Amino acid sequence: MSDIFEFTPENFKRFQEILHCYPRKQAAMLPTLYLAQQQQGCITPEVEQYVAQLLEVSLVDVREVLTFYTLFFRRPMGHHHIRLCMSISCWIRGAGQIKENLTRILGVPSGEMTTDGNFSWEAVPDCLGACELAPMIQMDKDYYGPLTSNKITDILNDPSHSHNHKSTEQNTKETS
């Protein structure tokens, strides 16, 4: 883990564009961390060091942000990352059962990664803002719901085929 981290030339250019959006460097903290996470997969101590230098803040300032927010990973995650919403509307619509299913199907508890590194997942207490799809998951960038045990298996087998279950265009339309 002693490798030095730095942005690729392309990302460095992107970083400089980000800086232009703010009157203070520190304000670029979240977008810079996102950019680094996109490049590296997670935020390692080397990344923290690098970001602190770029933004001219102390290491503590970066660490504090990193540990406060939930969307930054400090260790590698699976090829696909799944968040299962456990909040109130999803819970009413059976998220508890989906949690059991996911645990069984993936064979690892919430917070862990499958041995083949394909999936990592977590059951989260926060509402993901798509309660009309309850019970629902977010996998990578997309929302899927309403889920049943069968649908989950389909989605895991082929994340791309599953736009029947995807939030935006189809499902919300169906229920409108």
Added chain:
Amino acid sequence: MPIVKLVSEHFYNPEAKKLSWYRDQGGYANALKSIRDMKPQEIIDEVSKSNLRGLGGAGFPTGRKWTFVPRNTGKQVYLVVNADESEPGTFKDRYILEWDPHRLIEGIIICAYALDIHTAYIYVRGEYVRPTETLQNAIDEAYQGSVLGKQVLGQDFPLDIHVHRGAGAYICGEETGLLESLEGKKGWPRLKPPFPAIEGLFGHPTVINNVETLAHLPKIIANGSHWFAEIGCEHNGGTRLFALSGSVKKPGVHELPLGTPMHELIYEHGGGILNDKALKAVIPGGASAAVLACDESNISLDFDSCLKADSMLGSGAVIVMDEDVCMVKAAHNIMNFFAHESCGQCTPCREGTAWVHRILTRIVKGEGIPDDINALLDIANNMSGTSICALSDGAAMSFRSYVKKFTSEFEYHIRHGKCDIEQRLSN
């Protein structure tokens, strides 16, 4: 009540997110009208008279909020658009971002012109990756089409809009937590005063408005304040998007005039209770709002009526619970959220949410003790009005209502060590 679509008229139309389509429908005409034909003060007056209320949660009159911004101080004023949308049950702003981003941009231009603002930030919750992409595409198109930039719509008025992604923290929806987060720090809410209108982002005067609040502006400019005020009810102008979820047949976003009866939303627009069960309770405004028992649930959906019912209209998230939902477990679920999301800055909130969660966990497990009910009510009192931001008050309002209105369910769990509903369902 008649169907009135003000901010949802373009939902489900995939063309609407394109600039050319939006302009063909008369889009940006009202931003242009504002800049070219109106004085800033006229816009502020119109918005005040329209009775538009803040639709992020607090319901504060938008026009009045704008008058707090000091003018001609020589300091740049910022607009911050709150698209953090994290109150459990809330998903309405997502629809605007996904389906009608230009309406938001047009609203931002109108607000910016009225308050002499030249930089706006839109703070979108980090989970909304796709909606953020749609929004960013719309902004890019708006720059290319000279709708944004040095000369907005060809007028002598510059405006830049930046999208800022949050990173998964409910407290960053609270306006000063949001400002801290935008400045690159953890989202700890600030002590007020100073209020953001005076000293907000980067120490500058700052207006913070919700996505939907701003999305209403183009139509208010188009049709006038009187027209808008007439659609709603007293002191509650226009419509709002209700995010309906839980035990209903048709969960989704429904736009209705403020003042619509709750049961019209649930039974007509929402298709009634799932599996034709009986309605047991409903939360009118997101997890922070007090739950309403069935017999008190048919209130008028406006800010003032909800306050009168000791609850709140909040974010417009209506969460329906049928007869099979256990209220002890519902309270436990909600307090799990608040215990997780308290930022930890104030002792009553940090300790209170964690403690309540522990007590509820033990009651759910069948290990509650008789004194727990009084302990819960005591903690609720200690958490109200004693902290920096309203998270603590919201959490207290919420769990207190479950304990007070469904006391017998808590007592049953404590006395028998099990859940009466679970037993009924397994028979």
